[in-house]
Every structure is written in C-alpha cells, then in structure tokens.
Amino acid sequence: xxxxxxxxxxxxxxxxxxxxxxxxxxxxxxxxxxxxxxxxxxxxxxxxxxxxxxxxxxxxxxxxxxxxxxxxxxxxxxxxxxxxxxxxxxxxxxxxxxxxxxxxxxxxxxxxxxxxxxxxxxxxxxxxxxxxxxxxxxxxxxxxxxxxxxxxxxxxxxxxxxxxxxxxxxxxxxxxxxxxxxxxxxxxxxxxxxxxxxxxxxxxxxxxxxxxxxxxxxxxxxxxxxxxxxxxxxxxxxxxxxxxxxxxxxxxxxxxxxxxxxxxxxxxxxxxxxxxxxxxxxxxxxxxxxxxxxxxxxxxxxxxxxxxxxxxxxxxxxxxxxxxxxxxxx
Amino acid sequence: xxxxxxxxxxxxxxxxxxxxxxxxxxxxxxxxxxxxxxxxxxxxxxxxxxxxxxxxxxxxxxxxxxxxxxxxxxxxxxxxxxxxxxxxxxxxxxxxxxxxxxxxxxxxxxxxxxxxxxxxxxxxxxxxxxxxxxxxxxxxxxxxxxxxxxxxxxxxxxxxxxxxxxxxxxxxxxxxxxxxxxxxxxxxxxxxxxxxxxxxxxxxxxxxxxxxxxxxxxxxxxxxxxxxxxxxxxxxxxxxxxxxxxxxxxxxxxxxxxxxxxxxxxxxxxxxxxxxxxxxxxxxxxxxxxxxxxxxxxxxxxxxxxxxxxxxxxxxxxxxxxxxxxxxxx
DNA sequence: CTGTTAGCGCTTTCAT
DNA sequence: ATGAAAGCGCTAACAG
Numbered sequence: 077x078x079x080x081x082x083x084x085x086x087x088x089x090x091x092x093x094x095x096x097x098x099x100x101x102x103x104x105x106x107x108x109x110x111x112x113x114x115x116x117x118x119x120x121x122x123x124x125x126x127x128x129x130x131x132x133x134x135x136x137x138x139x140x141x142x143x144x145x146x147x148x149x150x151x152x153x154x155x156x157x158x159x160x161x162x163x164x165x166x167x168x169x170x171x172x173x174x175x176x177x178x179x180x181x182x183x184x185x186x187x188x189x190x191x192x193x194x195x196x197x198x199x200x201x202x203x204x205x206x207x208x209x210x211x212x213x214x215x216x217x218x219x220x221x222x223x224x225x226x227x228x229x230x231x232x233x234x235x236x237x238x239x240x241x242x243x244x245x246x247x248x249x250x251x252x253x254x255x256x257x258x259x260x261x262x263x264x265x266x267x268x269x270x271x272x273x274x275x276x277x278x279x280x281x282x283x284x285x286x287x288x289x290x291x292x293x294x295x296x297x298x299x300x301x302x303x304x305x306x307x308x309x310x311x312x313x314x315x316x317x318x319x320x321x322x323x324x325x326x327x328x329x330x331x332x333x334x335x336x337x338x339x340x341x342x343x344x345x346x347x348x349x350x351x352x353x354x355x356x357x358x359x360x361x362x363x364x365x366x367x368x369x370x371x372x373x374x375x376x377x378x379x380x381x382x383x384x385x386x387x388x389x390x391x392x393x394x395x396x397x398x399x400x401x402x403x404x405x406x
Numbered sequence: 407x408x409x410x411x412x413x414x415x416x417x418x419x420x421x422x423x424x425x426x427x428x429x430x431x432x433x434x435x436x437x438x439x440x441x442x443x444x445x446x447x448x449x450x451x452x453x454x455x456x457x458x459x460x461x462x463x464x465x466x467x468x469x470x471x472x473x474x475x476x477x478x479x480x481x482x483x484x485x486x487x488x489x490x491x492x493x494x495x496x497x498x499x500x501x502x503x504x505x506x507x508x509x510x511x512x513x514x515x516x517x518x519x520x521x522x523x524x525x526x527x528x529x530x531x532x533x534x535x536x537x538x539x540x541x542x543x544x545x546x547x548x549x550x551x552x553x554x555x556x557x558x559x560x561x562x563x564x565x566x567x568x569x570x571x572x573x574x575x576x577x578x579x580x581x582x583x584x585x586x587x588x589x590x591x592x593x594x595x596x597x598x599x600x601x602x603x604x605x606x607x608x609x610x611x612x613x614x615x616x617x618x619x620x621x622x623x624x625x626x627x628x629x630x631x632x633x634x635x636x637x638x639x640x641x642x643x644x645x646x647x648x649x650x651x652x653x654x655x656x657x658x659x660x661x662x663x664x665x666x667x668x669x670x671x672x673x674x675x676x677x678x679x680x681x682x683x684x685x686x687x688x689x690x691x692x693x694x695x696x697x698x699x700x701x702x703x704x705x706x707x708x709x710x711x712x713x714x715x716x717x718x719x720x721x722x723x724x725x726x727x728x729x730x731x732x733x734x735x736x
Numbered sequence: 737c738t739g740t741t742a743g744c745g746c747t748t749t750c751a752t
Numbered sequence: 753a754t755g756a757a758a759g760c761g762c763t764a765a766c767a768g
Binding site (some may be wrong): 419420421431435454458459460599 | 753754755756757759760761762
Binding site (some may be wrong): 407418445451452454457 | 744745746747748
C-alpha cells in the first residue's frame with residue numbers, strides 16, 4: 077500500500093480511502109491510485125484489514141452432509157449471493173458428528189468470520205450462544221429455531237410431511253411407512269410428525285409405521301428397503317415416505333424382486349428435497365421440492381444484514397415445499 | 407492474549423510460545439496458560455497471526471461445477487485432509503465462467519490463502535503464474551499440466567477414454583458416439599482422444615462420431631439424447647460414451663421411445679466418474695471410476711508440502727481409472 | 737479533500 | 753525458560 081501511495085504520489089490514507097470510501101476522495105486521486113494499483117499488481121492484505129477494521133470477508137457454512145445434492149444447492153445459493161458482496165465461503169462438513177461441528181465452529185471463530193450459516197445436527201444452542209456473545213451472527217439453515225433466538229431459514233418440514241402423506245393417501249394407499257431418522261435430527265422428526273398428523277386426521281383408516289435409519293443416506297435407504305423386503309408381502313407397507321431423496325433412491329434400489337420393481341404398483345414411494353437425480357431414477361421419484369437456491373441466498377442475505385446491524389431481531393423465514401408427483405407414487 | 411497472560415501470570419510471548427512452540431516452554435507454564443485459556447474462553451485471532459507470521463490457515467478450492475457429485479467428493483477429500491491440519495477450505499464455483507474464476511483468484515489472493523487448489527477451465531497458466539510469483543502454491547486438480555509448471559493431481563482421462571471405448575467394442579458395438587464437450591475443456595478432449603485411439607487401433611472396423619455438448623451436465627445430456635432420437639433408428643449409434651455421468655444420466659432419460667428404453671439393447675451406454683447416482687439410475691450406468699476422495703486428499707497434501715517448502719519441484723500425480731461395468735453397457 | 741499517525745493482536749528476535 | 757518490545761499492513765481519527 078505504501079508502494080501504491082508513492083507511485084500515485086499520495087499518502088497511504090488516501091489509498092485506503094480510495095479503496096473503502098471512494099466518495100470522500102477526488103476523482104483525480106482515484107484515477108491515479110487505480111492506475112498505480114494496476115501497474116504494481118497490488119492486492120490488499122485482508123488479514124491486516126481485518127485486524128484493524130474488524131470486518132472479515134468470509135462467512136462459514138457448516139453443513140451436515142456435503143454429499144447431499146440438496147445441501148450443495150443451498151450452499152451454492154449462498155455462494156452466489158456472497159460473491160456479489162466480495163465474500164467467500166468457508167465450508168465445513170460435519171457428517172452429523174458433533175465433534176466435527178465443534179471443530180469447525182472453533183476454526184471459524186479463529187478466522188473471525190463475518191458470520192456463520194449452519195444446518196445443525198443436535199442441540200447446539202449453547203455453543204451458538206457463545207458465538208453470538210462474540211458478536212458473530214448466526215443463521216440456522218434448513219431448520220427452524222422455535223425459541224427464536226437465532227434467525228433461521230428453512231422449509232416447513234411438518235407441512236411437507238403432511239402433504240406427502242396426504243398425497244399417498246389420495247392415491248388410495250392405506251398402510252404407510254415413514255423411512256428415516258435419526259430422530260434427534262430435527263428435519264426427520266418434523267417430516268414424520270407431519271405425516272403422522274395427516275394419517276391421524278384422515279378418516280380412511282390408514283396406518284403409519286416407522287422404519288428408522290441412522291442417517292438420511294442412500295446406503296441407509298438400501299438397508300431399510302432390504303428389511304422391508306425380508307417381510308412377507310402382506311406385511312409390507314403399500315406406500316413409503318422417505319425422509320429425503322437419498323433414502324428414496326436407496327429404497328428404490330432394494331425394493332425389487334428378481335429384477336422387477338415393486339414401485340409404484342405394490343409400493344408407492346415419495347421422497348423429500350427433489351434433488352435433480354430424483355427425476356432420473358429407475359422409476360422417477362415423486363418428491364417434496366424445497367427451493368434450495370433461494371434458501372441459501374436468503375440465509376446469506378439475512379446473515380449480512382445482521383452482521384451490519386447487531387440490534388436486528390432474529391426472524392424465521394419459512395418456505396413452503398411443493399409436491400412434485402412422478403411415476404413412483406403411481 | 408494479554409488477558410490470558412495476565413491470568414496465567416506470564417508474558418504474552420510465553421502464551422504465544424505455548425500455542426506455537428510448546429517444547430520451548432516449561433510444563434508448568436503450559437499448564438497454567440492452558441487453564442487460563444479455558445477459563446477465559448480465549449480464541450486466537452487468526453488475522454493477527456496471519457499478519458505477523460504470514461501463514462494462513464485457509465486454502466482456496468476453485469471448482470468448475472459444484473453440482474457434480476464427483477467434484478464434491480474431491481472437495482470432501484481435500485476437506486478431510488485439511489481439517490486434520492486445522493485448515494479450512496474456501497470454495498468457489500466458477501460454472502465454467504472465466505470471469506468468476508478471476509474473481510475467486512483475486513478474492514483468495516486477498517485472503518492470503520496458504521494455497522489454491524483449482525480445477526481450471528480454460529488456459530489460465532498466466533494468471534496462475536502471477537499467483538505463484540506471490541509465493542502462493544497452486545495445485546491443479548482433475549487436470550494435468552503438460553508443461554509441468556504446476557503440480558497436478560488427476561485421473562488419466564486418455565486411458566479412461568480408451569478403456570471405455572474398448573469396453574464398448576468388446577461388447578460387439580461398432581457405431582460408437584462420444585457425447586461431451588465443450589472441447590476447450592481439457593477433460594472432455596482427453597476422453598475423446600482416448601476413445602478415438604481405441605477405435606482407430608481396433609481392427610473391428612468401428613466408427614466414432616462426436617456429439618458435442620456445451621457442458622457436461624444432465625440438461626445437455628438430455629438435449630443430446632433428443633438429437634440422437636430424432637434420427638432414423640438405423641442412423642443412431644449402437645453405443646454411447648458420455649463425457650461424464652451427468653451426461654450419461656441425461657442421455658438415459660431421453661433415450662427411450664414410448665416408455666421403453668433403448669439402453670442397453672439398442673444402445674450401450676457408459677459414463678465417467680462413477681458418481682454414486684450412476685448405480686441408482688433407471689438402468690444402472692457403467693462408468694469409469696475415479697478415486698475422487700483420494701484425488702482431493704492428495705492434492706491438498708501436495709499443496710501443504712509446497713507451502714512449507716517453496717523449492718519443491720512440481721509433480722504430476724496420475725490415478726488410473728477403473729472400469730465399472732453395469733447393465734447399461736450390456 | 738489529503739496527510740499523519742496510533743494501534744488492531746499476534747509472533748519473533750534479543751536480552752536477561 | 754521467560755519477558756520486553758518491534759512491527760506485520762491496514763483503517764480511522766484527527767489535523768491541516
């Protein structure tokens with residue numbers, strides 16, 4: 077910066093002002109400083125900037141599972157919005173491991189990130205509270221915060237679960253199963269709750285059983301499907317609501333006998349998220365679509381607003397999922 | 407840090423040493439400093455550390471398309487290795503847009519990242535050279551650097567292309583098509599070159615046509631499939647090698663007539679990358695598997711080695727792809 | 737509108 | 753083994 081100042085024949089303070097408050101500087105200075113910057117290939121040192129000004133140009137995003145295309149779309153939405161503000165995103169995958177969650181929270185705190193987006197696994201309110209005491213804004217993603225202590229952006233999973241179950245009931249199915257878990261994962265619990273509500277409030281005499289998985293992954297979907305196939309045909313559900321599309325994809329793979337799929341004739345299937353691969357599956361999978369991109373974008377926007385004004389009251393933004401019916405649900 | 411020093415009854419220099427060079431400090435000091443840190447909830451300020459010491463604890467990763475699960479696995483591999491070193495990863499999606507590539511390169515330079523991993527789109531040797539002049543190590547990912555100026559970690563796409571085509575030929579197919587592009591994307595060109603070599607060096611009298619796409623995406627695969635279906639059946643290829651699995655997935659969706667797929671009977675299909683969704687497709691897709699995780703891990707490891715020792719000679723690490731034959735290639 | 741300067745929190749000599 | 757102090761590159765406050 078000193079070199080740039082010398083080259084442009086101004087002081088470092090002026091160079092700083094050109095970079096940060098161009099309207100307080102004469103057009104002439106701006107031009108000269110700019111050309112000096114170009115000539116010398118100067119790149120400002122964000123560490124020093126950060127140290128002095130206390131503002132950082134990174135935000136952290138802690139996600140449960142980066143292998144889920146849905147999450148990737150959310151991150152992508154946040155990234156697009158961030159790049160518009162000259163901000164880069166630090167990503168951390170937790171694999172639903174609280175220890176990794178802790179680690180990234182620490183790492184991001186060290187980095188003095190401008191804020192943290194997180195789709196949390198367990199209950200880390202206390203941990204996040206500490207972050208907030210350090211003035212680091214936090215926005216929960218893909219999950220509500222009932223106490224309203226943090227801003228949150230998510231889809232209404234309960235409604236989504238209800239709509240999915242109602243769809244299956246409308247197809248004439250009566251022996252429903254929810255395949256998902258673990259249930260300390262909020263999203264899974266909410267989707268099940270919604271489905272349960274729909275079944276209990278229908279007068280069709282339908283039932284809902286729960287097949288628990290240890291994660292919302294393709295592998296767990298396959299395993300759950302095997303368990304279902306191990307039963308006598310009469311004992312199997314006639315419709316399955318999968319916790320998300322990965323589970324649905326896994327289920328689809330194992331719900332077949334001797335090469336012939338049971339879906340949708342014997343078993344109707346619906347997933348959640350509407351990832352792009354759901355439509356390309358062996359049987360195109362029905363799903364509850366979430367506006368992934370918009371979720372990420374909105375979350376980042378709120379985060380930046382809160383970073384700019386710490387007095388803002390936390391707000392919950394809820395998107396409504398949308399039923400996308402395909403072949404798998406008949 | 408001053409607070410910690412006071413609490414522990416030592417100087418800030420000692421606190422710093424406890425954190426960075428524990429072996430130069432007495433066990434007693436370590437213990438007291440540690441407990442002071444815990445008590446006060448001290449988190450070190452990475453900006454200051456960076457400013458003074460010049461070492462950063464972030465690396466940047468610039469990827470072509472974060473929607474590709476293959477790339478995500480690579481990033482994941484890098485992230486796992488990074489977290490072992492207390493390093494976080496800044497991600498930037500370029501969407502094959504040179505302007506975004508530039509933007510992220512600048513942003514990462516400002517951040518004084520420890521190094522940059524990049525799966526580059528066009529020819530940005532010059533741009534990367536500038537980074538290197540600033541002592542920022544660069545490792546190319548998923549792409550070789552023939553001039554050997556940068557370290558690179560990738561799969562041998564030419565061999566992969568050759569193996570894919572040979573597999574199709576071995577299935578008795580003779581009218582092969584390569585669906586992919588654009589060809590200023592190195593990986594696409596290499597895969598085609600490999601396939602071409604295999605066709606030309608087989609004495610089966612096979613042919614290879616090229617169906618060009620503007621990206622290696624599901625959408626482009628669908629569009630290319632439509633163009634193929636628009637032809638008279640006799641004019642269609644009897645085997646398609648897709649530039650990657652996304653294209654293959656797209657092709658699979660459009661290669662059907664009135665609900666009945668032509669794959670694999672009329673048209674054999676093979677993709678590249680072996681993303682997890684390839685196996686779950688309508689017809690399980692054959693693919694050339696790349697060790698995604700290992701690529702990311704290796705790239706990061708090399709990056710850190712080069713960051714630690716600038717005199718290291720660039721090295722190219724090549725993984726061999728592996729044929730995974732499934733139903734789609736008969 | 738521009739220049740001067742203190743100091744952000746840390747690491748790293750250099751004495752002790 | 754520990755402490756004192758310089759200074760990394762920048763921003764912001766203030767003087768001119």
